[in-house]
Amino acid sequence: MPFSFDVHEPAVYREPAPIDHDDPFQSMMERFDVAAEILELNPGFYEYLCRPSRIHITSVPVEMDSGRVKVFEGYRVIHNNVLGPSKGGIRYAPDVTLNEVKALAGWMTWKCALVDVPFGGAKGGIVCDPSEMSPKELERLTRRYTADLFDVFGPDKDIPAPDMNTNEQIMAWVLDTYSMHARRTENAVVTGKPVGLGGSRGRREATGRGVMTVTMAAMERLGLAPSDCTVAVQGFGNVGSTAAELLAAQGCTVVAVSDVTGGYYNEAGLDIKEMQTYVEQNGGTLDGYENAQPITNEELLTLDADVLVPAAKEDQIDREIAEETGARIIVEGANGPTLPEADEVLQDKGVLVIPDILANAGGVTVSYFEWVQDRQGFFWTEERVNRRLDRMMRDAFDKAYKTADEHDVSLRIGAYVMGIRKVAEALRMRGIYA
Ligand code: NAD
Numbered sequence: 001m002p003f004s005f006d007v008h009e010p011a012v013y014r015e016p017a018p019i020d021h022d023d024p025f026q027s028m029m030e031r032f033d034v035a036a037e038i039l040e041l042n043p044g045f046y047e048y049l050c051r052p053s054r055i056h057i058t059s060v061p062v063e064m065d066s067g068r069v070k071v072f073e074g075y076r077v078i079h080n081n082v083l084g085p086s087k088g089g090i091r092y093a094p095d096v097t098l099n100e101v102k103a104l105a106g107w108m109t110w111k112c113a114l115v116d117v118p119f120g121g122a123k124g125g126i127v128c129d130p131s132e133m134s135p136k137e138l139e140r141l142t143r144r145y146t147a148d149l150f151d152v153f154g155p156d157k158d159i160p161a162p163d164m165n166t167n168e169q170i171m172a173w174v175l176d177t178y179s180m181h182a183r184r185t186e187n188a189v190v191t192g193k194p195v196g197l198g199g200s201r202g203r204r205e206a207t208g209r210g211v212m213t214v215t216m217a218a219m220e221r222l223g224l225a226p227s228d229c230t231v232a233v234q235g236f237g238n239v240g241s242t243a244a245e246l247l248a249a250q251g252c253t254v255v256a257v258s259d260v261t262g263g264y265y266n267e268a269g270l271d272i273k274e275m276q277t278y279v280e281q282n283g284g285t286l287d288g289y290e291n292a293q294p295i296t297n298e299e300l301l302t303l304d305a306d307v308l309v310p311a312a313k314e315d316q317i318d319r320e321i322a323e324e325t326g327a328r329i330i331v332e333g334a335n336g337p338t339l340p341e342a343d344e345v346l347q348d349k350g351v352l353v354i355p356d357i358l359a360n361a362g363g364v365t366v367s368y369f370e371w372v373q374d375r376q377g378f379f380w381t382e383e384r385v386n387r388r389l390d391r392m393m394r395d396a397f398d399k400a401y402k403t404a405d406e407h408d409v410s411l412r413i414g415a416y417v418m419g420i421r422k423v424a425e426a427l428r429m430r431g432i433y434a
Contacts, residue, residue: 024103024314030340032106035416038407044432045424049109052102054078058148060126062141065134074126074145076152079105081120082426083113085156087364089163089192090124090145090170092138100314101125104163107335108364110419111357115396117368122158124149130165142170146177153178155188155375161367162192162238164313168204172197188374191367200370202385203363208242208311209386210362211333213393214354215247215307218329221401222352224306225251232256232305232327234263234297235312236279236286239333239360243309245272252307256300259312261285263300264292301325310337317342325351332356347410355412357419358400365392 029050036046056076064070075098078086088108091101101123109121126145130138152158153174162171171193179185187198195201202209219226231252233244236259244254253269259279264270270292278289301308301317304326310316311333317325322342330346330353332338338346338353346353366389373379404414 023099024336025099025106027315027336027340028103028106031343031412031416032420034409034413035420038409038413038417039421039424041420041424045427048427048432049080049420049423050106052077052079052105053081054152055098055102056149056152057098058145060141060145060148062137062144064137072126072128072141074124074148075101076124076149076158077101077105077122078152078158079121079123080109080423081122081158082423082430083120084118085120085154086122086158087112087117087119087161087191087367088122088124089161089363090126090166090174091163092126092128092130092165092170094127094129096125096127103314104335107357109423110416111361111364113419113422114357114400114415115361115365115392116422117365119159119364119368122160123163124160138170139173142173143177146174147181150178150181153189155186155371159188159367159371160190161363164237167238168192168194168199171199188371191370192363193370198370198374198379200366200373200385201380201382202389203366203370204238205242205246206366206385206389207239207333207360207363208244209246209389210365210393211239211243211309211311211331211359212246212250213362213390214359214397215243215309215329215331216250217394217397218331218352218354219307222328224328227251229253229306230255230304231307231309232300232303233309233311233333234258234300234316234337235310235334236275237311239363240309240311241272241276241279243311243331243333244270245276247307247309248272255305256295256303257286258295258297258300259286261287263295263297264289265295265300265303266292303327307331309333313337315339317346319345322346322349322351327351330354332359335360343410343412353410353412354397355415358396358411358415361396362389362393365389 058074060072104123112119193199256265302324308327314336317338319341322345400415
């Protein structure tokens with residue numbers, strides 16, 4: 001279909017295709033399509049915005065400690081950079097796929113637009129099992145991947161950050177490798193790095209803090225007091241453990257949390273600080289934690305807790321879980337935890353779902369603060385970071401809520417409408433360079 005600026009041209013979107021529910025990219029596109037129709041997005045913009053602008057695939061050879069060379073597949077997908085340099089984490093996982101990285105990159109585009117930070121969306125991934133690799137092997141993998149993508153990354157081009165199974169140390173190796181090739185120290189090339197290398201105070205807790213802020217905003221809307229609310233959190237990593245800690249600090253009773261080793265339940269409330277210490281001293285998991293009753297992952301998702309925070313991975317809440325869950329508010333700390341088939345069920349039940357692109361946007365918001373601080377060489381206090389983060393998250397929540405109300409759609413679709421509208425407007429102003 002030829003490109004056109006005519007917004008009144010009838011929208012003809014994707015040919016109906018069989019939906020693969022295990023494909024996060026399709027999950028993203030199903031919601032994108034609904035928002036695009038509401039916006040009457042012209043078909044040319046639609047075609048442009050639903051595709052990644054660039055996909056990089058690299059074979060990353062690594063000399064393992066045994067002396068054998070192993071080759072890993074690495075991805076970096078730039079979904080869009082109309083609003084600014086692209087931004088997004090790097091994920092290390094044995095089951096990471098290109099389609100997953102494409103979906104995650106697209107979510108980053110809408111997320112950045114929604115919270116009003118001047119970035120486009122990107123994501124990276126390497127197919128590897130970090131639990132089977134030594135620190136030296138992980139370092140060689142990270143450095144070679146960064147060197148391979150030296151022309152892609154850059155403080156004005158594409159800025160990585162941590163995601164699942166990547167952390168501050170890995171970001172420090174990205175910074176160092178990039179800087180050695182650039183022949184100057186470029187700390188703004190990556191966010192989520194250690195504070196001693198130009199990282200921002202408050203970045204490590206930012207995603208979980210944002211989850212807490214929007215949960216409080218949702219409770220206010222529903223007239224619920226935190227002290228009357230119980231909470232269940234799936235995933236006890238960076239996002240889940242911080243969200244659990246901060247929600248408990250607000251007066252909520254966190255009755256269940258889980259990680260890869262299973263779920264842990266206590267009707268009277270779990271001691272989150274004690275569990276965090278346990279994880280630190282127990283090789284990163286809750287395995288063997290005794291001050292709670294063991295439950296399964298499914299039991300956690302279908303508890304009668306008022307608030308459910310999925311903060312582990314994609315595709316956790318399907319139609320059945322949606323039918324059974326007792327939650328009144330679902331706050332998507334993870335990216336893509338709810339399948340499209342569950343959306344309608346949850347909406348019919350009156351469950352308020354705070355979608356991923358809003359709920360977990362605290363991470364990229366403080367990454368933006370980090371990038372600004374690096375570029376200015378002027379660093380903020382944690383109090384200033386948190387105050388600005390809370391304000392931006394509240395503002396995004398209120399605007400998405402209002403947009404959803406205006407169009408009589410779910411908060412998820414309201415958030416997509418806001419994000420896509422902002423990118424489409426910027427695209428219209430910039431025009432298409434021929
Ligand atoms: P992480 O690696 O620190 O923690 C992941 C947690 O999930 C671990 O506790 C792990 O044991 C648990 N887990 C994995 N599989 C599970 C399963 N099947 N059942 C229960 N628990 C399981 O990762 P993270 O940084 O906390 O990221 C979690 C999610 O949040 C991901 O979807 C990520 O994309 C998203 N996210 C993270 C950030 C960030 O700043 N870290 C920002 C935005 C979104």
